[in-house]
Amino acid sequence: xxxxxxxxxxxxxxxxxxxxxxxxxxxxxxxxxxxxxxxxxxxxxxxxxxxxxxxxxxxxxxxxxxxxxxxxxxxxxxxxxxxxxxxxxxxxxxxxxxxxxxxxxxxxxxxxxxxxxxxxxxxxxxxxxxxxxxxxxxxxxxxxxxxxxxxxxxxxxxxxxxxxxxxxxxxxxxxxxxxxxxxxxxxxxxxxxxxxxxxxxxxxxxxxxxxxxxxxxxxxxxxxxxxxxxxxxxxxxxxxxxxxxxxxxxxxxxxxxxxxxxx
Amino acid sequence: xxxxxxxxxxxxxxxxxxxxxxxxxxxxxxxxxxxxxxxxxxxxxxxxxxxxxxxxxxxxxxxxxxxxxxxxxxxxxxxxxxxxxxxxxxxxxxxxxxxxxxxxxxxxxxxxxxxxxxxxxxxxxxxxxxxxxxxxxxxxxxxxxxxxxxxxxxxxxxxxxxxxxxxxxxxxxxxxxxxxxxxxxxxxxxxxxxxxxxxxxx
Numbered sequence: 001x002x003x004x005x006x007x008x009x010x011x012x013x014x015x016x017x018x019x020x021x022x023x024x025x026x027x028x029x030x031x032x033x034x035x036x037x038x039x040x041x042x043x044x045x046x047x048x049x050x051x052x053x054x055x056x057x058x059x060x061x062x063x064x065x066x067x068x069x070x071x072x073x074x075x076x077x078x079x080x081x082x083x084x085x086x087x088x089x090x091x092x093x094x095x096x097x098x099x100x101x102x103x104x105x106x107x108x109x110x111x112x113x114x115x116x117x118x119x120x121x122x123x124x125x126x127x128x129x130x131x132x133x134x135x136x137x138x139x140x141x142x143x144x145x146x147x148x149x150x151x152x153x154x155x156x157x158x159x160x161x162x163x164x165x166x167x168x169x170x171x172x173x174x175x176x177x178x179x180x181x182x183x184x185x186x187x188x189x190x191x192x193x194x195x196x197x198x199x200x201x202x203x204x205x206x207x208x209x210x211x212x213x214x215x216x217x218x219x220x221x222x223x224x225x226x227x228x229x230x231x232x233x234x235x236x237x238x239x240x241x242x243x244x245x246x247x248x249x250x251x252x253x254x255x256x257x258x259x260x261x262x263x
Numbered sequence: 264x265x266x267x268x269x270x271x272x273x274x275x276x277x278x279x280x281x282x283x284x285x286x287x288x289x290x291x292x293x294x295x296x297x298x299x300x301x302x303x304x305x306x307x308x309x310x311x312x313x314x315x316x317x318x319x320x321x322x323x324x325x326x327x328x329x330x331x332x333x334x335x336x337x338x339x340x341x342x343x344x345x346x347x348x349x350x351x352x353x354x355x356x357x358x359x360x361x362x363x364x365x366x367x368x369x370x371x372x373x374x375x376x377x378x379x380x381x382x383x384x385x386x387x388x389x390x391x392x393x394x395x396x397x398x399x400x401x402x403x404x405x406x407x408x409x410x411x412x413x414x415x416x417x418x419x420x421x422x423x424x425x426x427x428x429x430x431x432x433x434x435x436x437x438x439x440x441x442x443x444x445x446x447x448x449x450x451x452x453x454x455x456x457x458x459x460x461x462x463x464x465x
Binding site: 048082249 | 418420451
């Protein structure tokens with residue numbers, strides 16, 4: 001006996017979309033209470049579709065969804081937060097794609113994780129604020145996402161010896177899942193980690209977002225932090241993220257920004 | 264185990280299922296329709312399909328689908344060769360042609376940037392476009408990628424790429440706003456914003 005159809009309301013961030021059939025789109029949504037769900041938006045590629053403009057990628061929407069046996073279907077859509085900065089920016093697009101791909105890779109279908117939704121919301125908002133440090137948003141987001149999904153890197157104890165890490169230069173080992181002290185470091189995959197870099201990572205892992213956003217980070221430091229986080233994430237996922245490759249490509253073109261000295 | 268469906272039938276059903284928008288049910292229905300239909304329906308279809316790939320290629324100037332080396336639109340002397348409309352797909356050329364007022368030429372990118380699916384600039388005909396603008400006397404480039412995240416990002420990328428290459432050319436983007444037949448009350452904020460920005464004197 002078929003289940004009776006149910007209509008429900010939810011807030012959602014659109015994380016992926018494909019064209020489907022004549023004029024439809026399949027969307028992957030991230031919702032607070034149902035996690036990642038897949039839905040169909042019928043007819044939205046026609047010019048006069050009412051919902052079309054409300055279902056933009058990487059935006060927050062309020063939806064009315066009809067639960068179907070195979071596919072849920074969007075009945076109504078209203079955009080609540082487009083996130084985008086006023087000026088079209090390629091680098092923004094690259095970073096938004098990266099944040100969202102990370103979430104997609106680290107979450108399972110229909111597995112609720114309200115704090116993760118909150119995190120993505122904060123990160124996309126922050127990314128769209130004027131003069132925001134995109135790379136810092138990404139580092140903060142990565143560390144928090146890893147915590148919320150159970151892959152938090154160990155930054156306060158040696159990932160091998162388990163003893164408390166001293167305030168000095170260390171190593172970061174993607175393989176061992178965190179910071180490794182000079183006594184326990186082994187293999188060649190470990191990345192030398194300056195004391196400053198360790199401090200920034202710990203700060204971003206434990207402090208609130210409004211504290212973290214005040215950090216001023218130099219370009220070389222950003223490169224190191226990115227290398228550390230990307231190698232750790234690539235190790236966990238056993239693959240490189242396509243959007244991370246895309247970011248590397250477009251960042252090469254960006255003029256060197258004016259960055260104040262490191263903390 | 265005996266099979267309810269012969270192999271040749273299964274093969275066609277599977278082939279149909281790989282087409283966009285066609286599920287297993289529709290694929291079976293199409294296959295059984297062809298089984299019952301007169302012979303010439305399936306031979307015409309088979310002939311058309313096999314010629315589709317063998318006879319067509321991409322125009323070496325604009326990358327539209329054509330049967331010649333250079334497509335009819337690019338060879339048409341009456342069209343304005345200084346004007347290029349940049350579109351995502353060959354079908355978009357038809358959409359602009361349907362409007363009946365565009366008299367320039369085209370450039371088909373064959374997609375848009377999509378980091379998540381691994382579609383980067385090198386997978387699109389962007390390098391070829393820059394080269395074309397550099398070597399031909401182009402006065403205006405009308406970026407006609409679809410309005411939306413990927414289409415806008417691709418347009419921005421092309422603009423940046425041209426300025427990096429040191430090519431100066433007038434670059435425009437198709438107007439966007441309220442479509443004919445739409446209701447203002449249902450419009451999203453971005454669309455209304457664009458419509459206000461692009462308002463015109465009566």
